[in-house]
Amino acid sequence: MKFYLTFLFLTITYLATAQQFVVSGTIKSKESGETIIGATVASGRQQTVSNDYGFYSLSLSSGVHEIVYRSLGKESASQSITLLKDTIINIELSDASATELDEVVVTTNTNARSLRSPQMSVEKLSTEEIKNIPVLLGEKDLLKTLQLLPGIKSAGEGNSGFFVRGGSSDQNLIVLDEATVYNAAHLLGFFSVFNSDAIKDVSVYKGSMPAQYGGRLSSVVDLRMNDGNNRKFAATGGIGLISSRLTLEGPIQKEKSSFLVSGRRTYADMFLKLSKDSALNNNQLYFYDLNTKTNFTLGKKDKLFISGYFGKDNFTINNAFGINWGNATGTLRWNHIFNNKLFSNTSFIYSNYNYEILINPTIPEGLSIISKIKDINLKQDFQWNINQRNNLRFGFNLIHHTIHPGEVTPNSPSGSINPKKLEDRYAYENAIYFNNNWKASDRLNLSYGLRFNAFTAIGAGQFYNVNTNGEITDTLQFGKGEVVKNYFNPEPRIAASFLLNNSSSLKFGYVRNVQNLHLISNSTSTNPTDKWVASNNFIRPEISDQFSLGYYKDLFNATYELNIESYYKALQNQIDYRNGSNITNSLDPIEQSLLFGIGRTYGLETLLKKKTGRLTGWISYTLSKSEKKIDQINNHQWYNARQDRTHDLAIVATYELNKRWTLAGTWIYYTGDAVTFPVGKYSINGITAYYYTDRNSQRMPDYHRLDVSVNVLLKKTKKFSSELSFGVYNAYGRENAYTINFRDNKDDPNTVEAVQTSLFRFIPSISYNFKIN
Template sequence: MKILLLGALVLLMGTTSFAQNKFTVSGTVKSASKGETIIGATVSAGANHVTRTNEYGFYSLTLPEGTYPLVISSVSFTAYSDSLNLRKNTVVNIDLLDAEQTLEEVVISSTASNRRSLGSPQMGMEKISPQDIKNVPVLLGEKDAIKVLQLLPGIKSAGEGNSGMYVRGGAADQNLILLDEATVYNASHLLGFFSTFNSDAVKDIAVYKAGMPAQYGGRLSSVLDIKMNDGNNQDFNVSGGVGLISAKLNVEGPIQKGKSSFLVSGRRTYADMFLKLSNDSSINTNQLYFYDFNAKMNYQLGEKDRLYISGYLGNDHLGVGDLFGLDWGNTTGTLRWNHIFNNKLFSNTSLIYSNYKYKIGINSGADIFDIFSNIRDYNLKQEFQWYLNNKNSLRFGLNSTYHTIRPGEVTSPDSSSVNDKLMQKRYSLDNAVFATNTWKASDKFSLTYGLRLSAFSILGEGDFYNIDGEGKVLDTVHYKSGEVVKTYLNLEPRLAASYQFNNSSSVKASYVRNTQNLHLIANSTSSTPTDKWVASTNIIKPEISDQFSLGYYKDLRDGLYELNVETYYKTMQNQIDYRDGADVYNGNNAIESELLFGKGRAYGVEWLLRKRTGRLSGWISYTLSKTERQINGINNGDWYNARQDRTHDIAIVAMYQLNKKWTLSANWVYYTGDAVTFPAGKYIIDDQTTYYYTERNGYRMPNYHRLDLGATMQLKQRKRWSSELTFSLYNAYGRENAYTIEFQDSKDDPNKTVANQLAIFKFIPSVSYNFKFK
C-alpha cells in the first residue's frame, strides 16, 4: 500500500493546485424509469467545466464559488438542466427521464451537438449501444455484441461466423474479455458461431484498442469491458423472444422499490430437439445445444454504500450418439461494494471468481476415456477514484489473482485400453498496482499518464524443465507446494494526450505497454474449445507489447457525422509459435518442447465515418494493416505473415427507420483472405501421399465478402405490452466463402493434386418474435 500511495503522489507532482473558495458538486445519475445508474453521462457546469459519470453513475466537479448552469445528459434520456448556486459542497443526485422514441423526435435529434469525447485523451475506444446490437443483422438472427464489434475498424472476425476477434494485429487470446469484472476465457458458443453474451442482460459495452487505462492489464491487444444490467428497482418487467434455434427470457424488478433490484436472464438453443424428430438413429441420438444464465442483485445500503452480486453460467454440449461428447463452458461470479467516502473520493471493492472448463468423452470399442481441462481464478480488486480538483482526477488501486490451470488429464475405466494420464496442475499469483491521473492542462490540451506494475509469480507444486535448442529436455527441477519458481516484474507505462483545435476537431496520441502471462496454445487453423491455456514458466516468458497511436477526430455538419482516423504501430516480444510438426495435444508435460519464441510487429490505419442520429444511421469502416512474426526456426528466420494478418477489412452498416412500424438494416463486409500454410509439394511413401510445406503462412485463403439484410416490424403496442417480429437474411447473395480448403490426390490422376473448398453458409434466413410486458 505504501508503494501504491507513493506512486499516486508521484503522478500528481507538478499538477495539483489548490485555491480558496472552491466547492464540489457531486452525486449519482440514474434512470428514472429503472433506477439503474447511467455510465458515461455528461455533467457540465458551463463549457469549461465538464465531466462524465464513472462506471457506477458517480460524478464530481470542483468549481470556484459561483452560479453555474448545471446540465446532465445522456443518450436516450431527456437532459436535465438547472441553475447551480455553489456556495458549499453540494450533492445533486439526478434521475433522468427516458426520451420518447417517436419518429419525429428522432428526426429532430439529427441536429445533435458535437461530441464531448473530442477533448478526452482516451483514444482507440469504441462503444456500441443496445440499439445497434438489436438492429444489425447477424447469423440466425441471434443478437450478438461481439459480431457487431467486428464491424468496427481494427477489430477483425476470426473467421466465417466466428465470435473470436483479432484486434490491431493481436491473436485471439490477446483480448481481455470482462463480464462485470470477471474474466471470460472462452467467449463463444457452438464452436464460435455465437458469443456467450446475452444482449438482453447487457447494460454497457466498451472496447479499448489503444491507450488502455492502467486499471486494465494481462492482455496485449485489447480490453472488452461488458457490464450487466443492474435490474429495474421501480417496476417489474418481463421480456423474451423465440427464434429459429433459440428462446430467451428476461425477468427484472424491485426487491424493495427504489432501494434494491434483481435481474434473471436465460437463453437456450434447441437444435438438438429437431434432431430427435429424425427417424435415423445416427441422427436422433446426437446433441448440439448451449444455454446461458445471467443473474444480478443490487442493494442500496445507504446514501454512500451499494452492494452488487452478479453471476454468469454458460455451457455447450456437442454429442455424437454414445461415441463422442464435448462439453465446455464458463462460470463467473462478482461481489462488488461501492462506497463514497466523500464528495471527491469513490471506492470500488470486488471479489471475483472465474472458471472455464471443457470435457471430452470418447467411447469407441475398447477406447473409453475422458479428457478434462480447466482454468480457475480467484481475484481481489480494490480501486479508488479521487476527483482532486477541476483539472485532475486520479484513479489508483491494486489487483491480486490466484490462477489454477489443469492443462489436461485423461481418466478411463479399468476395461479401457487407454491408461489414465494426469498432467501437472500449474499455479500462479498475478499481482498488480496501478495509478492513472487525467490532467486538463487547459481548455484545449489534456493529458492522461499512468503506470502499472505487475508481478507474476510462478508457484509450485510441480516439475519445471530446462530445454535445449532442439526442444529436448535436459533436466527437470521439482518445486514443492507454494514454493516460488520465478517472478516476472514488469513496468507498464501509459500515456495519452489530446489537443482540441475547436469544438469540432481534435488530435490525439497515445503510448501503452502491456504484458501477458497467460497464453492460448493451439496449432489448428481456428480456435476450438479444447485449445490449452498455459501460464508463463521459466521458459515461456511474458509477452510484451508497445503500441504507439495517433488519431484525428472531426465532427461534420454540426455533429451529424463523426470522422475518426487512427494509425498505430505495435511491437511484440516473446511471441509464441510452433515447431514444424508440433503436437500440443500429446499429453506432454513439457509443452515448451513444442514451442518457439520470437518477436512480432503490427501496423495500420483505420477510418470510421459514422452517423448516429436521424432516420438513416450507421457507419463505414476501413482498416489497412499488416501483422508479421519473426521467429528463429520458422521460415528460415525471415519475417512471415501472422495467422491473423489481413491487408484490407471493410464494413458498411446501415439502419433506416422507414416509419413507426418498420426498421430496415443491412451490412456488407469484405476482407482479404487469411494467411495460411498450404503444401508446396508432395511425395509418395508406400502408396501413401505425404505433403511437405515450406513457407509458414505464405498463402492466402480467397477474399471474403458477404451481405446481410434485416428488418424489424413493430407489432401492436399497448401501455404495458409490446412485441415485434425480426427478420434477417445472412449472406443475401449466396457467396460461397471458403471455410476450409483441403488438398487430396485427383481420383482420375493420382499424380495431380486437387484443392477442395468447403463453404458452410450460403443463404441463411431467420425470423424471431420478441416481446416485453410490465
C-alpha cells in the same frame, strides 16, 4: 516509475490549492432505477462522465452554474444552481420520447469519442445500437457487432472470435462484471456467450487501455450487466429459430434492492430427436446461458452487488464422441462513497472455464480428457476527483490462477488405457496502478499512468528447460508454494489530446502491456479445447509497446463523425509452434513444442459515422499488417502472423422507414487470412505426403457478404411492446471459404486438387421479441 510518481505529486500539490466546490451524485433511469454508465455532466467547459456505477463528481468554481446531464436514449436534463458549498445532486433521466419523422433522432452514442478526452482507441456500444443489425440466424450478438468496427476483425465465417490490431484471439481480455471470461464462444464459435438482454454497456479498448486493466496485449472488452429494475416488475424475451430467451427483473424492496435473472437456451437438439434416423436422434447440440444479479442499497453511501454467469455447451455425436465446455463467473462488489470527491469499489471475483472430451463414453474402452482454468481475484479501485483539472484513479489487483492443463481418465480402470495427468500449475498475478486525467489547458488534456505487474509461478511440480531442438535438458522439482520464477514489469502509459477547434482534435498515445497467460491452439480462432498456460521458468511474459496517433472531426454540426487512427506495436516474447507440433490433445510438456521471438503490427483505421436522422450507420476501413520473426521459422525472416489481414471493410446502415418499420443491412469485405498451403507432394509406400515451404506465405480467398434485416413493431403501449425481425445472412449467396483441404485427383493421381468447404448461403431468420413493463 520515479518520474511518474514525482510528476503526479507535483501536479496534485500545485492544483489542489485552488478554491472550488464539488457537485456530485448518482445518475439513474427514471423508469427502472438503473444507474447510467457514461452519462455526460457538463457546465460550460467543465465536464465529466458518470462511472461504471452511475456516480459522478464535478469540481466547479463558486457562483451560478447551469449543469446539463445527457445520456444515449435519454431526455437531457438541466439544473441551475448557485454554488456556495459542496452539493449533492442525484438526477433521474427519462427515456427519450417518440419523435415525429421530420425531427432529428439521435441513435448513436455521441460521446463515444469525446474530442477533448485524451482516451484513444475506445469503442462503445449499447444494446439499442445493435438490435437492428442483421446477424447469423437472428441471434443478436455483441461480439459480432464489434467486428464491424475498425481495427476489430472477425476470426472467420460466422465466428464470434475476433482479432484486435493484429493481435491473436488470446490477447483480448473479456470481462463480464469484472470477471474474466476465458472462452466467450458457443457452438464451436458461431455464437457468443453474451445474452444482449442482460447487458447494459460494452466498452472496447484497442490496446490503449486505462491502468486499471491488465493481463492482455491487444484489447479489453468490458461488459456490464443490467442491475435490475428496482421500481417495477419487467420481463423481456424472444423466440427465434434456434433459441429462446427470457429476462425477468424487479424490486426486492422497492427503491432499495432489485434482482435480474436472464436465461437463454438453444433447442437444435430437440429437432434432432424428432428424426427417425438413429444417427441423428442420438446426437446432442445445445447451449444455455444464465445471468443473475442482485443489488442492495445499504445507505446513502454504500451499495452491494452480487452477479453471476453460468453457461454450458454440449456436443455429442452418436454416443461415440462428445465435448462439453462452459464458463462460470461470480462477482461480489461493494461501492462506498467516502465523500463527494472519493469513490471506492471493492470486488471479490471468481472465474472458471473447463472442458471435457468424451471418447466412446458408453463402453469400458472409452476415456475422457478434461482441462480447466480457475481464478480467484480481489480488486480494489478508487476514483478521486482532486479538482477541476485532475481526476485520479488508483488501486490494486490480486489474482490466484489455478490451471489444470490436461488429464486422461479411462472409463474402466481395468481397460487397456492408462490414466495420465499433466501437473496442475499455480501462479499469483498482482498489480498496483494509478491513472490521472489532467486538464492542462482549455485545449490540451493529458492522461498518464503506471501499472506495476508482479507475476509469480509457484509449485508444486516439475518444470523443464528445453534446448533449441525441443529436447528437455533439465527437469526441476519444486515443492508446494515454492517460487519457480518471478517477473516484475512496469507498464507505463500516456495519452494526450489537443483541441484544434470546436469540431476537431489530435490525439497521441503510448502504452506498454504485459501478458502472463498464453493460449495454446492449433487454430486461428478460439476453440473449446484450447489450453491456457502460464509464464514460468521457460515461458516468458509477452510484452507490447504501442504508439497511436489520431485525428477526430465532427462534421455538419455533429451529424457525422470522422475518426482516423494509426498505430504501431512492437512485440516481445511472441510464441509460435515448431513444425509438426500436435498441441491440442498432447499430454507431453508443452515447452517442447514452443518457439519464441518478436513481432510487429501496424495499421491505419478509418471510421465515418452518421449519427442522426432516419438513416444512420457507419463505414469502417482498416489497413493493417501483422508479422513475427522467430528463430527456426522461415529462416529467421519476418513472416505473416496467422491473423494477418491486409484490408477490412464494413458498411452498416439502418433506415427508419416509419414508426413501425426499420430496415438494416451490412456489407463486409476482407482479404484472405495468411495460411500455409502445400507447394508440392511426394509418395512414400503409396501414401501421399505434402511438401510445405514458408509458413503463412499463402492467402485464403477474399471474403465478402451482404446481410439484410427488417424489424416490424407489432404493438407498443406503456406496459407492453412486441416486434418481429426478419433477416437473411449472406443474401446474395456468396460461397466463402471456411476451409481449403488438398487431395489427390481421382482421375489423375499425380495432380493435387484443392477442395473448398463453405458453410453458410442464404440463411434466413425470424424472431419474435417482446417487453413487459
